[in-house]
Amino acid sequence: MKLAARVGQVKPSLTLAITAKAKAMAADGLDVCSFSAGEPDFPTPAHAIAAAQRALDEGKTRYGPVAGEPALRSAIAAKLARDNGVNWAAENVIVTNGGKHSLYGLMMAVIEGGDEVIIPAPYWVSYPDMVTLAGGTPVIVETTAATGYKITPAQLEAAITPRTKLLVLNSPSNPTGKVYTPDEVRAIAQVVLRHDLWVVSDEIYEKILYDGAQHLSIAAVSPELQQRTLISNGFAKAYSMTGWRVGYLAGPVEIINAVAKIQGHATSNVCTFAQYGAIAALTEPQDCVETMRQAFAERRGVMLERIRAIAGLTCTEPEGAFYLFPEIEALGIGSMEFCERFLEEHQVAIIPGIAFGSDRNVRLSYATGMDTILKGMDRLEKFVASLEKSPQTCQ
Ligand code: GLU
Helix, strand or coil, X not given: CCCCHHHHHCCCCHHHHHHXXXXXXXXXXXXXXXXCCCCCCCCCCHHHHXXXXXXXXXXXXXXXXXXXCHHHHHHHHHHHHXXXXXXXXXXXXXXXXXXXXXXXXXXXXXXXXXXXXXXXXXXXXXXXXXXXXXXXXXXXXXCCHHHCCCCXXXXXXXXXXXXEEEEEEXXXXXXXXXXXXXXXXXXXXXXXXXXXXXXXXXXXXXXXXXXXXXXXXXXXCCHHHHCCEEEEEXXXXXXXXXXXXXXXXXXXXXXXXXXXXXXHHHCCCCCHHHHHHHHHHHHCCCHHHHHHHHHHHHHHHHHHHHHHCCCCCECCCCCECCEECCECXXXXXXXXXXXXXXXXXXXXXCEXXXXXXXXXXXXXXXXXXXXXXXXXXXXXXXXXHHHHHCHHHCX
């Protein structure tokens, strides 16, 4: 059968493809170190598991409302008020199949042919392809290590055209780990207001912050900003609930209803008993979040030190999330070749920066155990040393 043209317009998700390849190699008996998908290695907190088990025992195994269980929508609204200073009611929240699905639903609901969506690069792999699938045009704005990989108000201003509809903001950022300071968020907000834009704020890493970095949701800057911001978030990263597929989108009710209308034809409700696990994650004690954050902080320190000690690699310090994004440009090799060879020759899986719009970098997730980190860093040292000696980099 002839496939729809849209299939040819997007690429497979490289984060998922490389993770699958690493898993297949491990299943074949190879000693693989994976720093590929950003997936916390901790078990889901016991109280979330117990709540989902209870829900199963109580027969919560049937279809539910498309936009989510009322108790979860209320718990999310309460969380937004408590943690983010954003006052939305339960009706302003839709529960989606993970954070990724909330972004996809939003693009489908608001983007159409001719619409431009501004995406600062490096960006998370799926943003541009989601915009393309919705028929819109991704407008990529390059940033560099010099501005902490953050878009400046002047860059944003210069990228805006009469067709601009939406800005994608992601802080803490995947893949750079950079966090917009509250002042930087306010400065971006001024441009957004002046040009009557909308923002989707991907806040999935908001709880994973280091060295006093602060997360300010752009929706919390002012009531005007709240009215033009969609917050995307989920349970995967903060609560180690990746496989549960529970995320959400919060914003003005007419947009939430539009996303729900589409979701009603696509997936219906998110797995009912999983939603009860999510309620427990939000409403029961939060120390598990801090315990995991501390482990990430320790791993970040070890990996950053090891990477910075390798001649030919430079790396900025992440302020949030759980990724390092070293520059490999000095080695004279593209990010795809770097990652393919590293996996083939040393059995270490990392993600090429090209997936995130920067061929100068590679991404390593440190949401993995210290043993893997130490072994992987030994192999990275050897691999980079071999590149420096190889003929193609000595010309
Ligand atoms: N968001 C994670 C990552 O960037 C998981 C994989 C994916 O959904 O892309 O690695």
